[in-house]
Amino acid sequence: MASAIPPGDPAVPQGPRPRRAFSARNITLYGALVLIAAYYALPLYVMIVTSLKTMPEIRLGNIFSPPVQITFQPWIKAWAEACTGLNCDGLSRGFWNSVRITVPSVAISIAIASINGYALSLWRFRGSEMFFGILVFGAFIPYQVLIYPIVILLRDIGLYGTLWGLIIVHSIFGMPILTLLFRNYFGSIPEELFKAARVDGAGFWGIFFRVMLPMSLPIVVVAMILQVTGIWNDFLFGVIYTKPDLYPMTVQLNNIVNSVQGVKEYNVNMAATLLTGLVPLIVYFVSGKLFVRGIAAGAVKG
Numbered sequence: 001m002a003s004a005i006p007p008g009d010p011a012v013p014q015g016p017r018p019r020r021a022f023s024a025r026n027i028t029l030y031g032a033l034v035l036i037a038a039y040y041a042l043p044l045y046v047m048i049v050t051s052l053k054t055m056p057e058i059r060l061g062n063i064f065s066p067p068v069q070i071t072f073q074p075w076i077k078a079w080a081e082a083c084t085g086l087n088c089d090g091l092s093r094g095f096w097n098s099v100r101i102t103v104p105s106v107a108i109s110i111a112i113a114s115i116n117g118y119a120l121s122l123w124r125f126r127g128s129e130m131f132f133g134i135l136v137f138g139a140f141i142p143y144q145v146l147i148y149p150i151v152i153l154l155r156d157i158g159l160y161g162t163l164w165g166l167i168i169v170h171s172i173f174g175m176p177i178l179t180l181l182f183r184n185y186f187g188s189i190p191e192e193l194f195k196a197a198r199v200d201g202a203g204f205w206g207i208f209f210r211v212m213l214p215m216s217l218p219i220v221v222v223a224m225i226l227q228v229t230g231i232w233n234d235f236l237f238g239v240i241y242t243k244p245d246l247y248p249m250t251v252q253l254n255n256i257v258n259s260v261q262g263v264k265e266y267n268v269n270m271a272a273t274l275l276t277g278l279v280p281l282i283v284y285f286v287s288g289k290l291f292v293r294g295i296a297a298g299a300v301k302g
Contacts, residue, residue, distance in 0.1 A: 052067045071267075091272055095275075102227075119204075121186040197210070225283060238250060
């Protein structure tokens with residue numbers, strides 16, 4: 001008769017029983033994920049294959065079929081030849097306008113918001129909570145309510161219809177949510193680091209640049225992705241606060257897609273749409289892991 005195996009014997013497998021790979025739970029979970037992924041990927045697939053087809057092939061009516069003969073002429077026309085109003089130089093002009101708007105807007109808003117969050121989390125002053133509440137309240141005011149007052153303000157300071165006027169608008173509207181993100185992130189950093197730096201004689205700016213900022217890469221990436229996505233995809237502010245020569249890429253895309261003159265070139269429209277959305281996609285895929293790290297490290301903590 002075999003002797004009983006004592007509990008805790010290293011020869012006995014420990015831990016929970018392994019789950020089956022094809023359990024009902026896994027099939028349901030992965031089936032739902034596949035359906036959701038297909039739901040979002042199918043329109044993108046249609047856009048890509050349509051942008052690579054010729055117009056005679058598109059007129060056959062099968063939007064899901066791959067192109068019989070791949071052509072990049074729609075992409076070339078969308079970038080350099082399509083008419084976006086009085087100009088027929090494609091999206092190239094709008095692309096560089098969007099770059100000139102996005103880069104300084106993101107840099108200014110992140111720089112100021114990081115200092116705001118740092119001061120509000122570690123250098124409390126009298127009335128700081130009320131100031132923070134007023135600042136965050138600005139994130140919930142509908143943009144449409146402030147359009148006309150901002151037009152008057154930019155006109156009076158001589159920046160209406162200029163890129164710098166639009167840059168200021170984007171920087172200000174991004175400030176509340178970014179300040180909230182940085183404040184919560186800096187608040188999650190151990191306070192002992194801050195106290196040790198003060199004991200060593202570091203002041204406000206010394207602690208910020210030497211201690212806090214080097215530790216803030218994840219939340220900076222979160223803020224950058226949010227701002228780049230919001231500013232690059234903006235249409236409303238771009239069409240209101242600039243003029244035709246300075247329109248961002250989204251406004252020019254609207255002019256191409258909604259053109260009522262000539263033949264409706266669906267392949268050019270799809271190529272123009274993909275070109276417009278390419279920058280936010282690249283930014284997200286390049287820094288996606290840091291985005292998740294920033295969210296997990298305190299971006300949504302209270």
